[in-house]
Amino acid sequence: MNIDAVDRQLIQATQTGLPLVAQPYQAVAEQLGLSVEEVMQRLARMQQDGIIRRIAAVPNHYKLGYRYNGMTVWDVDDRQIDNLGPKVAELPFVSHCYQRPRHLPDWPYNLFAMVHGKTQQDAERQVAIISEVLGEHVGSRDVLYSSKILKKTGLRIGG
Template identity: 75%
Template sequence: MPIDEIDRQIIQATQAGLPLVSEPYQAVAEQLGLSAQAVMLHIAEMQQTGVIRRIAAVPNHYKLGYCYNGMTVWDVEDSHVDELGQKVAKLPFVSHCYQRPRHLPDWPYNLFAMVHGKTEADAEQQVAIIAELLGAQARSHEVLYSTKILKKTGLRIGG
């Protein structure tokens, strides 16, 4: 999707993250010689057109004390995955939840949900809550625990 010069400037000014100040859009606006309203309008338009999917904090879970970070993967009926995924995504300890294609016969899982615990017991309790929520509709599941932090970056464009 095409972006204009102002969109490009906003992306370049924010691609390393929004400024950690009380009014981040105002700070970006001042940097670019725009109004905060113009910056927010351009960002909203880029979200509507799909140039930007979302704006979110990307915490370092390890630094926050959450050392047991597990991607839970579930085998549920495809006809129920949207409904079940919405229920799982509403759980307060699930940071993200989505559907992915199966790769049979080795990978039967189609529903993914990330959990974060300070202890292994915390994480396992969260997995048990998801299992209870899904009930018999979950035919099987696994938990894939993180062993290291991967570099997380958003949209990047050159100058």
């Protein structure tokens, strides 16, 4: 996972987000003295190599009116999680979904899926749909609702 000086400049130029303009890659290219094609190729390569995970919007759900943001946690049969986890992740209202180890006896949950609702009823409907997808393969479950927005940034490379 080697990066050269140009990769480093590109990471530093984009790590707080792409410019909010009509052509963000063009703006970054101009800032760094590169072509748009080179910027996009370098970002694609770094993503493919695992240097960067993804390029995506990070919305502020509260500002968009989603006040009921809940991390649903599920105790899913270990023999079924590889089959069921992707089905939950594909649901259009699940923003992220992942498997984590249990920490018994206090924490029996091994599947996590984030939902967002404008009302508590919206969020509860989403939880019910996830429950239907998981069916009989679920032991216990819970929903951990957010009470405030936490840091939504990754690692920052200094200059």
